[in-house]
Amino acid sequence: MEAFTTLTGIAAPMPKANVDTDQIIPARFLKSISRTGFGKNLFANFRYREDGSENPDFVLNQEPYRRAEILIAFENFGCGSSREHAPWALLDYGIRCVIAPDFADIFHNNSFKNGVLPVKLPREVCAQLMEDAKMGGNARITVDLERQVVVRPSGEEIPFEIDPLRRHLLLNGLDDIGQTMQHAPAIDGFEAKQRAAQPWLYGA
Amino acid sequence: MSAQKPHTGSQASGARTGARTLFDKIWDAHVVETLPDGTALLYIDLHLTHEVTTPQAFDGLRAAGRKVRRPDATLAVIDHNIATDASRYTGIVDPESRLQVETLEKNVAEFGVPFIPLLDDRQGIVHVIGPELGRSLPGMTIVCGDSHTSTHGAMGALAFGIGTSEVEHVLATQTLLQKPAKNMQVLVEGNLAVGCSAKDITLAIIGRIGTAGGTGHVIEYAGDAIRALDMAGRMTLCNMSIEGGARAGMVAPDQTTFDYIARTPQGPKGEALERAIAWWKTLPTDAGAHFDRVVRLAAHEIAPQVTWGTSPEDVLPITATVPDPETVEDEARREQFRRKMHYMGLTPGQRLQDLPVDVVFIGSCTNSRIEDIRIAASIARGRKVADGVRALVVPGSGLVKKQAEAEGLDRILQEAGFEWREAGCSMCLGMNPDKLKPGQRSASTSNRNFEGRQGPGGRTHLVSPATAAASALAGRLADVRDFQPKDAR
Numbered sequence: 001m002e003a004f005t006t007l008t009g010i011a012a013p014m015p016k017a018n019v020d021t022d023q024i025i026p027a028r029f030l031k032s033i034s035r036t037g038f039g040k041n042l043f044a045n046f047r048y049r050e051d052g053s054e055n056p057d058f059v060l061n062q063e064p065y066r067r068a069e070i071l072i073a074f075e076n077f078g079c080g081s082s083r084e085h086a087p088w089a090l091l092d093y094g095i096r097c098v099i100a101p102d103f104a105d106i107f108h109n110n111s112f113k114n115g116v117l118p119v120k121l122p123r124e125v126c127a128q129l130m131e132d133a134k135m136g137g138n139a140r141i142t143v144d145l146e147r148q149v150v151v152r153p154s155g156e157e158i159p160f161e162i163d164p165l166r167r168h169l170l171l172n173g174l175d176d177i178g179q180t181m182q183h184a185p186a187i188d189g190f191e192a193k194q195r196a197a198q199p200w201l202y203g204a
Numbered sequence: 205m206s207a208q209k210p211h212t213g214s215q216a217s218g219a220r221t222g223a224r225t226l227f228d229k230i231w232d233a234h235v236v237e238t239l240p241d242g243t244a245l246l247y248i249d250l251h252l253t254h255e256v257t258t259p260q261a262f263d264g265l266r267a268a269g270r271k272v273r274r275p276d277a278t279l280a281v282i283d284h285n286i287a288t289d290a291s292r293y294t295g296i297v298d299p300e301s302r303l304q305v306e307t308l309e310k311n312v313a314e315f316g317v318p319f320i321p322l323l324d325d326r327q328g329i330v331h332v333i334g335p336e337l338g339r340s341l342p343g344m345t346i347v348c349g350d351s352h353t354s355t356h357g358a359m360g361a362l363a364f365g366i367g368t369s370e371v372e373h374v375l376a377t378q379t380l381l382q383k384p385a386k387n388m389q390v391l392v393e394g395n396l397a398v399g400c401s402a403k404d405i406t407l408a409i410i411g412r413i414g415t416a417g418g419t420g421h422v423i424e425y426a427g428d429a430i431r432a433l434d435m436a437g438r439m440t441l442c443n444m445s446i447e448g449g450a451r452a453g454m455v456a457p458d459q460t461t462f463d464y465i466a467r468t469p470q471g472p473k474g475e476a477l478e479r480a481i482a483w484w485k486t487l488p489t490d491a492g493a494h495f496d497r498v499v500r501l502a503a504h505e506i507a508p509q510v511t512w513g514t515s516p517e518d519v520l521p522i523t524a525t526v527p528d529p530e531t532v533e534d535e536a537r538r539e540q541f542r543r544k545m546h547y548m549g550l551t552p553g554q555r556l557q558d559l560p561v562d563v564v565f566i567g568s569c570t571n572s573r574i575e576d577i578r579i580a581a582s583i584a585r586g587r588k589v590a591d592g593v594r595a596l597v598v599p600g601s602g603l604v605k606k607q608a609e610a611e612g613l614d615r616i617l618q619e620a621g622f623e624w625r626e627a628g629c630s631m632c633l634g635m636n637p638d639k640l641k642p643g644q645r646s647a648s649t650s651n652r653n654f655e656g657r658q659g660p661g662g663r664t665h666l667v668s669p670a671t672a673a674a675s676a677l678a679g680r681l682a683d684v685r686d687f688q689p690k691d692a693r
Contacts, residue, residue, distance in 0.1 A: 015536045018415055018515050022654040027635035031285060031300035033259035033307045045656040050642065074536065076416040079449065080652060081633075082351040083257065084367035105419060105451050106351060110367035127536075163383075165241050177268070180377045183237055183245055187273075187379060190236045190247050200472040200480050201249050201344070203276050 002115045003173030007096055008142040009069030012059045013130035019073050020080035021107060025089040027081075038085055039092030060093075064137035070097045072129050077118070078107025087114045097143045099150065101126055112166045115173065117145060119160050128152075145171060223490035225387045226456050227422045230362040230487065234345045236379055246382045249344040251374050252330045253280045253317070255308040256635070257349030261372035262311040272315045273378045279339060280312045280319045283329045287637045288598050288625040292322060301636065315375075328601020328627040331355040331569035335439065335464075336603055338471025342457035342484040347374055352569045352651065354445040358438035359465075360457030360487055362422070365446065386496040388421035388450065392429040394503040399685040401579070402437035403571060403649065403668035405429065405501070406444040407509035411519040413499060418450025421497065424489060425455050429503035435464045436575035443570045444651050447516040456488035508684050510556055511653045511666040513544040518653070520556065522671065522683045528552035547655055548663050549643070556681050559665070563646040564595040564676035565658070566669050567625070568632035571649035572600030574607050576669040580622075581613040582689040583673040589621030590679025596623045596638065598630040622676065634659045647675035 029041040046058045054061045060068065071090070077100040078086060087110050090098070097117045111118045121129070132139050132153050142151035145167060149157040169176060195202050224232070236245040251274075258280070265272070272278060285301040286292055296302040305322070312319040320326050326333060331352050334340035342360035347353060349371040356363035370380055390409055410417075423445050425438075433441065438455045445453025455461075462481050465471040472480050507521035520527075529541035529552070545552070550559075566572070566580050580597060589595045597617050599605040605627055608614055614624045631638040632650035634657060640646055642661025649672050650657075653664040665681060674682040 016540055017537070020515075020652075020654045022633075022652065022657050026656055026660070027284075027633040030256050030635060031298075031304050033263075033304060035260045045660055050660070076419070076449070079415055080351065080446075080654060082349060082353075082365035082367055084260075084349075084369060087367075102416065102419065104416070104449065106365055106367060110369065113367065113369035163241075165239070165243055176381060177264075177270070177373050177376050180245065180373065180379060180381065183379075184377075186237045186245070187247070187377065191378075194247070198343075198480070198483065200341070200476045201277070 001173045004170045006144045011070035011133040011141045012065040012068035013133040014073040017074040018076045021086040024086040038089035042089040042093045073100045075101045079104035082106045084110045087111045087116045223493040225489045225493045250346045251278045252348035255304045256284045259307045264372040270376045272375045275316045278317045284629045286628050288628045288630045325602040329569045332600030338468025351446045354453050355443040357442040357454035364451040385422045388423045388497045389495040391427040391500045393427045396503045401668045402440040404509045406441045407519045408506045410448045410516045415517045416449040418448040423450045423453040436573040457484045514655050526550045526554040560680045561647045562644040565631040565648040567598030567630050568650035570651045571669045577608045580669045580673040581616045584620035585616050586690040587677050589676045595676040598625040601627045647672045
């Protein structure tokens with residue numbers, strides 16, 4: 001996983017609540033067995049018309065948002081299916097940060113595991129950032145994970161909260177399987193005790 | 205359990221004293237270690253896997269030279285991307301689907317994971333077969349790379365969906381790094397009205413709490429209306445917990461649960477079962493245990509439910525009319541509301557019962573069990589699907605299909621004009637050949653009415669199996685109370 005420290009880039013406004021993972025990447029595009037290549041189908045149902053041409057009304061088909069690295073939306077972003085293809089599609093497109101009032105739990109977890117930073121800020125602040133984003137290419141927004149602030153084009157800094165462990169893993173691009181493997185003796189011990197108490201859970 | 209901050213109510217392993225909830229007890233029994241920041245290393249008892257969310261996880265294992273730690277606690281099945289017609293017997297047509305299925309077959313062989321092949325009688329939707337085979341049991345922690353893993357909470361287990369990175373983590377370590385969730389109780393008291401079922405309860409709950417209402421929580425469903433549900437009904441209820449934002453939903457195990465498990469092919473038997481039941485009986489929430497949030501519903505007030513919009517929270521009784529976006533104050537919300545109306549092709553004030561349906565889908569991990577098919581058949585018996593309506597019944601597993609055929613339900617349904625299909629996820633998610641065409645309106649027993657969920661441009665109304673069957677006969681969204689079963693003779 002690529003580390004996330006600081007990102008300065010164009011932000012695309014998406015003034016919607018409940019952006020679900022079927023919108024982010026429809027199921028018909030989940031047949032790939034790799035982690036990459038999903039970017040071209042990010043938001044496919046909105047981005048393309050039935051004949052496959054681009055829908056000019058969709059934000060990511062407009063300049064400068066084609067180059068967006070940040071997405072700003074409203075409540076419950078990433079609800080629905082557990083598909084990790086959703087953060088994979090965002091990442092593959094080039095979006096490394098989503099700012100919203102809150103996120104669905106599974107999407108929130110999946111994002112961190114792929115170096116996509118979900119930032120929670122109140123609805124009013126998200127609305128304000130969307131206004132900033134509407135100013136276009138000169139209105140770059142900075143997301144500084146080290147200092148835990150979002151910097152508006154005006155220079156105003158907005159602090160955000162984040163779980164310290166997740167922040168640490170993201171700043172350093174760490175894979176948590178290796179870390180868990182260090183607890184193998186404790187897992188062995190747990191299994192020995194559980195096997196004695198609940199033998200029906202073993203060897204099915 | 206969640207990405208939320210840890211709360212003081214649920215302390216990790218052993219530290220908790222006093223009255224505990226069902227969730228607290230299962231959580232405590234599975235904490236291997238607690239990290240300094242309160243994150244728990246949680247042991248996973250059963251890991252269910254399918255073709256869509258695992259290829260990248262097995263690739264990760266291979267790249268790192270890691271093994272599957274507990275193949276005996278892992279089970280793989282194909283369900284999402286396969287056709288549900290006879291074409292499965294002659295090979296998968298779609299090359300991408302075939303590659304994904306072949307990849308799973310190769311991975312399970314290489315890593316020694318038990319696997320149910322496509323043409324095996326036990327094949328089916330992962331959330332149908334886990335309980336049905338007796339693999340999903342009370343007190344377990346159960347995960348799967350699928351958000352509807354919450355279904356297995358009906359067994360009195362802690363079951364939740366995970367992403368592919370977490371699938372890889374569980375394959376390698378049999379654990380997950382998790383923060384405890386908050387406890388939420390949904391109490392449903394009284395008797396359900398005629399024509400209503402667990403699906404109507406769950407839709408009514410989501411209508412009440414909203415699609416983010418359970419975020420960060422595990423929901424325990426309780427009350428006499430829940431106790432009265434059979435296991436299939438409890439599975440429907442827990443299945444849609446995720447649509448209310450909760451990663452997991454649970455029902456305390458009781459005699460209904462134990463009787464169900466005793467009939468399963470792979471559940472514990474004899475002395476092992478007795479020993480297991482003795483432990484399972486200690487699991488229900490203690491009197492006085494703390495819930496962070498309690499929601500109450502009166503069962504008798506719940507009418508047959510139908511969704512009108514593109515989120516499961518957009519739900520109304522079947523007797524209602526389409527709402528008016530202009531009554532919404534917030535501008536951004538009003539605009540989104542208008543978009544939903546446009547997408548769904550609705551006009552404010554229209555009667556929901558006047559909406560004609562093109563397709564009826566009875567199936568999915570929410571409603572494809574034998575009990576669901578019996579209800580649909582009881583309404584279809586001696587009647588005909590309306591002209592121009594395509595109606596599919598897709599059993600949740602090969603075993604459900606066999607059982608239904610043994611009871612003659614397939615004949616009743618086919619005589620009425622329903623298609624009788626092979627087991628799979630089918631038209632729930634627009635990933636296999638069963639899809640809506642743009643603009644088609646469906647009454648569906650599945651779980652998500654998102655834009656494009658059943659196929660690009662498709663318009664989904666979520667309903668119970670009874671309402672779906674009645675709608676197929678009426679050719680429009682129908683009130684099942686107008687379609688009482690005809691005499692079996």
